[in-house]
Each structure stands twice: as structure tokens, then as C-alpha cells.
Amino acid sequence: MPSVSMKVNGSEVSADVDARTLLVEYLRSDLGLTGTHVGCDTSQCGACVVHVDGKAVKSCTLLAVQAEGAEVTTIEGMAANGDLHPMQEAFREHHGLQCGFCTPGMIMAATDMVARHGKDLDEATIRRELEGNLCRCTGYHNIVKAIAAAAKAMG
Amino acid sequence: MYEFTYHRPATVDEAIALLKSADDGKLLAGGHTLLPTMKQRLASPSDLIDLGGALATGIDVSNGCVTIGAGTCHADVATSSDVANAIPALAKLASMIGDPHVRNKGTIGGSIANNDPAADYPAACLGLGATIVTSAREIEADDFFTGMFDTALGDDEVITSVRFPVPAKAGYSKFPNPASRYAMVGVFVSSAKGGIRVAVTGAGPCVFRQGDMEAALEGDFASSAIAGVTQADGDLNSDIHASAEYRAHLVGVMARRAVDQATG
Ligand SMILES: Cc1cc2nc3c(=O)[nH]c(=O)nc-3n(C[C@H](O)[C@H](O)[C@H](O)COP(=O)(O)OP(=O)(O)OC[C@H]3O[C@@H](n4cnc5c(N)ncnc54)[C@H](O)[C@@H]3O)c2cc1C
Ligand code: FES
Ligand code: FES
Numbered sequence: 001m002p003s004v005s006m007k008v009n010g011s012e013v014s015a016d017v018d019a020r021t022l023l024v025e026y027l028r029s030d031l032g033l034t035g036t037h038v039g040c041d042t043s044q045c046g047a048c049v050v051h052v053d054g055k056a057v058k059s060c061t062l063l064a065v066q067a068e069g070a071e072v073t074t075i076e077g078m079a080a081n082g083d084l085h086p087m088q089e090a091f092r093e094h095h096g097l098q099c100g101f102c103t104p105g106m107i108m109a110a111t112d113m114v115a116r117h118g119k120d121l122d123e124a125t126i127r128r129e130l131e132g133n134l135c136r137c138t139g140y141h142n143i144v145k146a147i148a149a150a151a152k153a154m155g
Numbered sequence: 156m157y158e159f160t161y162h163r164p165a166t167v168d169e170a171i172a173l174l175k176s177a178d179d180g181k182l183l184a185g186g187h188t189l190l191p192t193m194k195q196r197l198a199s200p201s202d203l204i205d206l207g208g209a210l211a212t213g214i215d216v217s218n219g220c221v222t223i224g225a226g227t228c229h230a231d232v233a234t235s236s237d238v239a240n241a242i243p244a245l246a247k248l249a250s251m252i253g254d255p256h257v258r259n260k261g262t263i264g265g266s267i268a269n270n271d272p273a274a275d276y277p278a279a280c281l282g283l284g285a286t287i288v289t290s291a292r293e294i295e296a297d298d299f300f301t302g303m304f305d306t307a308l309g310d311d312e313v314i315t316s317v318r319f320p321v322p323a324k325a326g327y328s329k330f331p332n333p334a335s336r337y338a339m340v341g342v343f344v345s346s347a348k349g350g351i352r353v354a355v356t357g358a359g360p361c362v363f364r365q366g367d368m369e370a371a372l373e374g375d376f377a378s379s380a381i382a383g384v385t386q387a388d389g390d391l392n393s394d395i396h397a398s399a400e401y402r403a404h405l406v407g408v409m410a411r412r413a414v415d416q417a418t419g
Binding site: 132 | 156157158159160161163183186187190191193194203205207230253254255256257259260335336
């Protein structure tokens with residue numbers, strides 16, 4: 001079995017894994033980080049989005065061994081010292097979630113979006129940028145509001 | 156997904172040696188086509204050869220050409236100011252592939268090697284008269300895309316870069332499938348010293364050049380020049396997303412929009 005080492009939420013981790021282990025399976029089953037969700041497993045829904053070396057990727061469409069040496073951030077790595085990340089706070093404040101299943105992927109996609117576009121995110125940009133994240137509950141309106149508000153707070 | 160042996164070669168030569176010695180080896184680039192296919196058990200390679208550490212990434216603009224390393228992800232092409240200055244339609248095309256997360260992983264080499272009938276990059280290659288540079292040779296786009304999911308690549312051949320000549324004008328217009336965002340129909344047009352090119356993706360089993368439109372645009376590079384040119388629907392795809400007749404109609408609409416973009 002190949003061995004893999006990476007940094008997850010700031011901690012060094014390593015393991016011997018079956019080569020076909022997906023990054024999301026490694027995070028959830030080996031590391032117990034079950035905040036990252038699997039919605040579709042067919043690369044469509046974005047529930048599994050994490051950051052690998054600072055970029056949002058679908059962890060259901062990446063082998064764990066492909067993240068060798070990478071820095072991975074999951075939803076568990078967003079809050080600092082018990083304080084919610086501004087994006088998490090904005091989703092809470094603006095009612096950007098109902099069942100919450102899509103939320104970890106939404107938060108990781110949204111923080112990546114703000115990192116690339118800065119604080120002046122307009123609604124059209126946010127909606128276009130959310131093409132890879134599906135929500136079956138909210139109808140997106142409050143997600144869009146939450147991201148716009150968080151972008152301002154983070155800027 | 157079935158079991159496989161994973162390799163991570165440091166060079167393209169090593170990757171080719173691994174391909175040759177494997178029972179049924181496959182190259183892995185961004186994995187955004189291959190891994191979903193393996194999950195569905197439609198592919199079950201004995202060996203997976205990860206090009207992540209071996210392929211060139213990056214963009215070079217010189218001598219009238221934009222050269223893109225095969226391992227360059229779509230997001231890097233979409234946001235490159237060099238590409239935006241030289242061939243804005245190419246940057247725009249890359250920005251319309253899938254979604255942000257797909258663009259962070261999928262590569263130009265993988266997209267072209269796969270030659271999905273609805274993929275975007277094949278239209279840019281054919282529409283600009285690109286040269287596909289491989290570990291063994293250089294292949295003109297006109298000779299590269301040979302059929303549905305089929306290319307001129309040999310068994311142990313690796314794409315290393317793609318070279319696009321900078322045209323005078325170019326445009327790309329795509330009608331995305333609303334669910335997958337692949338092209339229902341996409342048309343890339345360009346006007347350059349070598350002539351006019353109109354390349355159509357999504358409509359047929361393989362990307363193709365629309366000769367009637369090229370001829371009509373030769374004397375007058377304006378959308379009005381192709382207003383009366385129709386696309387025959389005989390060889391086009393028909394599926395739950397769109398009939399051949401509808402796709403044929405879209406070829407005309409997308410071509411006119413692409414020309415307007417190129418001249419606008
Ligand atoms: C949700 C989703 C939406 C998408 N939407 C679009 C879209 O709108 N438009 C579009 O064009 N595409 C779309 N794609 C496909 C995406 O662009 C893929 O990333 C791309 O087609 C394949 O590139 P890859 O680097 O991921 O290749 P891989 O999946 O790693 O490989 C694909 C094939 O190419 C071979 N290969 C890879 N690199 C090389 C090389 N250098 N030399 C020789 N052979 C090689 C592999 O062996 C394999 O057979 C989408 C994908 C997903 C998951
Ligand atoms: S679980 Fe990865 S995209 Fe849906
Ligand atoms: S809140 Fe339920 S899927 Fe988005």
C-alpha cells in the first residue's frame with residue numbers, strides 16, 4: 001500500500017492507504033473529519049469541497065495519494081480558538097442553511113471565492129461562482145446574501 | 156473503483172517507461188474525467204501513472220504563439236493576463252469549463268487527450284489551428300481529433316504542451332448544458348493570416364470545422380455573412396438534452412455570436 005503524508009488543518013498526518021482511497025474517504029474515515037460531506041460522489045454537488053494548497057477542490061474526485069505533501073483545510077479548520085470564521089458567522093446570521101448538508105462545501109467554496117475576488121463580490125459573480133455547489137433546501141438567496149456579507153467582513 | 160497500482164513518476168520519460176511495462180496502464184492528470192469513469196467501473200486500469208509531478212505547467216507567449224504546458228489547469232488559463240492579452244477568446248473559453256473546483260484540477264492535456272464530443276478545448280485547438288506537442292512529435296489539430304473520444308495519440312504517447320498561434324481576431328460562444336455545463340453546442344471562430352476557421356464542438360460525435368461558414372466569412376468577417384448559412388443535422392447528436400435539429404440551429408446562433416464577439 002502506498003504511504004501518504006499531508007498537513008490537514010495545520011497538523012502533519014501520514015498513513016498507508018489503499019491507492020484507490022479518495023481524499024474525502026481519508027478525511028472522513030481515517031482522520032474522523034466528518035464535516036466534509038459526500039452528496040453525489042459523481043463530481044457534481046460540491047458538498048465535498050476542501051482546500052488543497054489554498055484552492056477549492058472536490059475531494060471526492062481526488063485520490064488521497066494525489067494530495068501527497070499538500071496542505072489541506074477542511075471545515076473543521078475554519079473556526080479559530082472557538083470563534084466561528086466570518087463566513088460561518090455570516091451563514092448563521094443570514095440563515096444561509098437549512099438542513100446543513102451542503103454547508104461545509106458552500107463555506108469552503110465561498111472562502112475560496114472571496115480569496116480570488118476580494119470584498120466587492122456582486123450578486124451575479126457569487127451566483128456564477130456557485131455553479132459547482134448544489135443546495136436542495138435554501139433556494140440559494142440567503143447563501144448569496146451570506147457570502148456577500150462575509151466578503152465585506154473579511155475584506 | 157477497482158484496485159490499481161499507483162505510480163508517481165518525476166519525468167515524462169519515466170511515465171512512458173511505466174506505461175510500456177504496465178499491463179493496462181493509464182495516465183492520470185487532473186483526474187476529473189478519469190476518476191469519475193473509474194468510480195463507475197467504466198475504466199479499470201491495472202496501473203495509474205500520475206503525471207502530477209512530471210508534466211510541465213505554465214504559459215508562455217512568444218513568437219506569435221501562446222504555448223500552454225499540458226499540466227496547466229483550466230483556472231490558470233482563465234485568469235492568465237498573458238492569455239487574455241494575446242487570445243482573449245481562449246481565456247474566456249477556459250473560464251466557462253465546468254465550475255471553479257473543476258477548473259482548479261482539470262488540465263488542458265487531459266481535456267484534449269480525452270476528446271469528449273462536448274468538451275471546450277478541442278474547439279479552441281481546431282478553431283485556432285493549434286499544434287499538439289507530444290513526447291514523440293508535433294501533431295496539427297486538423298489531424299489530432301480523429302473521432303468520438305478518439306485522437307491520433309499513440310499508446311505510449313504523452314501530450315506535453317499545446318501551441319496556439321495568435322490570430323488577428325477570435326471568439327467563442329457556447330450554449331452550455333444547464334446541468335453539466337459541457338457544451339450542448341460551442342463554436343470557436345478565428346481570422347488569421349492562414350485564413351478563417353470555424354470549429355464546432357458539442358454538436359457532433361467529434362469536433363469539426365464548418366466549411367460553408369468559413370467560406371462565407373472569407374470575404375466578409377461579419378456575422379451577417381453567415382446569417383443564411385445553415386448546418387445540416389444529418390450527422391449531429393440527438394439525445395435527451397437536444398435533438399439534432401435543435402443542435403443544428405444552435406450551431407448557426409453560436410457561430411454568429413462568436414463572430415460578433417471577435418469583431419466587437
Ligand atoms: C462536474 C464537471 C464538469 C465539467 N465540465 C466541463 C465543461 O464544461 N467543458 C469541458 O471541456 N470539460 C468539462 N469537464 C471535464 C474537465 O475539463 C476535465 O478535467 C478534462 O476533460 C480532463 O482533464 P483532466 O486533467 O482531469 O484529465 P484526466 O481525467 O486525468 O485524464 C483524462 C484522459 O486523458 C488522458 N491524459 C491526461 N493527460 C494526458 C497527457 N498529458 N497526455 C496523454 N494523455 C493524457 C488520461 O489517461 C485519461 O484517459 C467537467 C468535469 C466535471 C467533473
Ligand atoms: S460529493 Fe464530491 S461533488 Fe458531490
Ligand atoms: S441546506 Fe440543505 S442542502 Fe443546502
